[in-house]
Amino acid sequence: MTSRTLDGPPGTLGLYGRAALGSVPLAGRLPFVAGGGGEMSDSELVLEDVSVDTERLAEYCRVCGFTMRDAIPATYPHILAFPLHMALMTQGDFPFPAVGLVHVQNRIEQRRPIEATEKLEIRVSAGELQPHPKGKTFALHTSVSSGGEEVWVSESTNLRRGKGSESASDSGPSFDPDLGAEAEWPLPGDLGRRYAGVAGDHNPIHLYGITAKAFGFPRQIAHGRWTKARCVAALEPRLPGAFEVEVAFKRPILLPSKVEFTSGEANGGISFGVRSARDGEPHLAGTAKPL
Numbered sequence: 001m002t003s004r005t006l007d008g009p010p011g012t013l014g015l016y017g018r019a020a021l022g023s024v025p026l027a028g029r030l031p032f033v034a035g036g037g038g039e040m041s042d043s044e045l046v047l048e049d050v051s052v053d054t055e056r057l058a059e060y061c062r063v064c065g066f067t068m069r070d071a072i073p074a075t076y077p078h079i080l081a082f083p084l085h086m087a088l089m090t091q092g093d094f095p096f097p098a099v100g101l102v103h104v105q106n107r108i109e110q111r112r113p114i115e116a117t118e119k120l121e122i123r124v125s126a127g128e129l130q131p132h133p134k135g136k137t138f139a140l141h142t143s144v145s146s147g148g149e150e151v152w153v154s155e156s157t158n159l160r161r162g163k164g165s166e167s168a169s170d171s172g173p174s175f176d177p178d179l180g181a182e183a184e185w186p187l188p189g190d191l192g193r194r195y196a197g198v199a200g201d202h203n204p205i206h207l208y209g210i211t212a213k214a215f216g217f218p219r220q221i222a223h224g225r226w227t228k229a230r231c232v233a234a235l236e237p238r239l240p241g242a243f244e245v246e247v248a249f250k251r252p253i254l255l256p257s258k259v260e261f262t263s264g265e266a267n268g269g270i271s272f273g274v275r276s277a278r279d280g281e282p283h284l285a286g287t288a289k290p291l
Contacts, residue, residue: 003044009083044125065233071113075229084124105157107246131165172248175285179262189256195226221252247286
């Protein structure tokens, strides 16, 4: 694996321009544009001495429903690592254009609470391609360390749609329709733009109806990472300092809409989900358990 340390976090707006270029026919043949096919990149990107911006953190907590504390929310390292994800997926040796990938699963291990004052090192790399019923998947691996101690890891599984494998299985937590609704969340039409403002994830499918329609959606959709973060915020009082939380994204949440949050005890942990308040169709299924 080839490791490269960045001087600072790259700007995600410019990287989205490069990501869109990879979707242009034949552009992937250019050596500096992602999307040329082939095997997964063996690059690792590293960012050192990362500090938490407390104003940005406070806005993230407001958008996602967390209470501001000395320790950052368990999902916040995703925000710190996202520029590295985009930088990795827009390198010329990355086989797919980033625009068009579908985030299908996500798993976090918080090995201990991370204080907002800590200096962090973040490492991001991509796993090998795996067969899927609807194409191929790969995981973006993220590691966060503090003072040489690995305190947080994550796997974000992305789907590249294409010819699938009949023998492959669609893994991840299953939605439990018998869980009771704990809360109803009305989600406004500008939720994607608000989350993008703090997360840096300006994927056009989340911003406006007209930009989402260009990618086949009837209107803008909520970020999967926002949905997971909102669930973890609701579960936070019941979670220990060290825990694992895994989710599978089942169906996009069209904005605006109303959804229900469900949860219940299961196998020494918590099973939870998000479903449509209108027809009960599942949007997210998850599990959380102590490490």
